[in-house]
Amino acid sequence: MDISLLNRLRTLVVFEVDTFEKQLGRLRSLHYPSGAASSLIDNLVNELRGHRQEINQVLADFPDDPERAGRALRSQHRLLVQKLRYLSSLEDAETVRAPWSLVPSIEWLASALLPDKPLLATCTQSLNYGIRWNPAPKSAVQRFAILELPAIHKTNAFLHVLVGHELFHPILQEFLKSRAADVISRLRTALNPIASQVTKDRFDELVEQVRYIWQRALEELMCDMGCAAIFGPAAVFASAMLHIGGNLDEPPSLEGSFYPPPRYRLREVLRYAFQAPVDEGQQSPDAEPDQSDDKPLPRLARLLSDRGFGWARDVLEKQFKIIQGEVQKQTDLEQVNQYPWLKLAYEEVQGSLPQAWDYVRDKAQSTSTSWLETIEDIPKLLESIGLLVPPGEIRETVGEDSSQLRTRSPSLSAISIAMWLYRLREEEQDAVKAEDNELRRYHRLCRLMLKAFEDVEIRREYDSRKKAAPAS
């Protein structure tokens, strides 16, 4: 390469390092809702120092061997470009942009599910939730997972239950990898009849594409199930709210990143996470609800009823019946079955689901994040919400003649489920009365929910510091 171009490359890389450092200095001065951003900045600064040293060494060698120095500079440039996305993530993690009262709770949940991955929660101008992580991190910076929430829904606390879905993505890679070889083997057998009609490369490509469709579907379904294992019915209500704006039968496609049809996703979550009847003819819409206590939904319904919240039981049963009615239609499967490759991939998905559910359920149970562990708190929280009080605290009377209070934090899932049940009742009432202040009431509940999450984290922090403090 001509020396003048190499000189220009040198300027480019030095400029980038310099600007990167300045940007980090500016980002450090911003307010963030937790220490995650500062920790990421510290790590970036450390790594940038390493880049600076490497570049200085290369520049020192530049006059002797410009070609070799050019290669080294290009390598540094590539590494720097990879780090650029962290700058925009840090911008998006600023307190004014992120749902700050929820961020510590999200981080707590992430630390339980992904103990080796620090998490940075951000809000981006996208309509979807997402997570980015490096499956094989080689540095402290690469260990960070970046969670993305849709900025337009920043204060829509009801939807944020869906972070449970995102946090499962990094967990599942091991499971998916362990199943892939068997799936590929079966796919090759199933696709064998066409093997003689195409070249070997084309055949391998086809197997890989069907395997990819299988993996995308199973991964999304497992994340849905994981979210349901943590947040119970709230996960289903939030998921339905997100999907209802689109086509429930949208078949997997390249343009749609091979996402499974929303109706299919809801169906399998109901089948596995709630053991609800979801197939055609399994249960008529008018059938009496299942009363067996070993299944999660009847257990919650019974609890609500026993504690005097018959209205909440009715809401729960009615809403699930509505969703069951939707998923029994199977119009999504008709779409999938029209395409032989999709059909084949989804047959593999069906075969993987029992083990997939066991895997995510065990993960939720082993990290004490399962919604069923704190189901008893839900009626107590409904009492608070009914009084328009944030459900961030369980109050129980103690002492002689019960004259004082003992207070403790509820779980995130109990808060979410109680808030959703209350909201759905309001939604039903609003639909009947056609109230024009519906949005005001929705905002009010979002505020109460976010305040509840905030209070839970304050107590967690307060109690841990108090426990650590030396006795006076």
Place this chain on the structure above:
Amino acid sequence: MGVLTRDLIWSEMTHPKDPQDPLIVTPLLENSQVGSSSVDVRLGHQFIVLRRAAVTHVDATDQADLNQQIQRSQQKVRVSLHQPFIIHPGQLALGATLEYLSLPRRLTATVEGRSSWGRLGLIIATACNVDPGFKGCITLELVNNGEAPLVLYPGVRIAQLVFHLAEKGADYRGKYDCPVGPQFSRIHEDKEIPWWGPKAGEWHG
């Protein structure tokens, strides 16, 4: 209209006369917050500060511009746990209690700054009466009247709530709907205020 003492405050919280309308102060991190005749409340995370450079003046009678003036001149700030919020001499900042208050219809409350902060020059609340039936975090008008900048931290005990029995039950009909942080002034919603201004605007009563 007597002041509620410790036992009565606990009684209102644990065995209210009307179970559908209890006194709730949440989160109550320590039972010791309930004192002999008051409840200590803590400083919340959110503040509203004035951006002096962004506004020429505030005229409450000029309804057309007032809301915009208030929004433009005030900035919301959120301070994390263990992070400082510094209030300079002469500065006004709106804060809020960390605790959310649900006040029964039969009680009223007054907010009183803790004297230990007052002795450092911090004035805590000026509009200190809380109406029966109010639900929400209480906005605190913080003014540093001292000589030195003061460092505040979310969570510190900042004020006290003193409760009184209301003669007759009342329902809160105020402008603030279950706030969970400090609220901008809504003086522009006062129906008669334009009439008193130089333009003698329309009375919306």
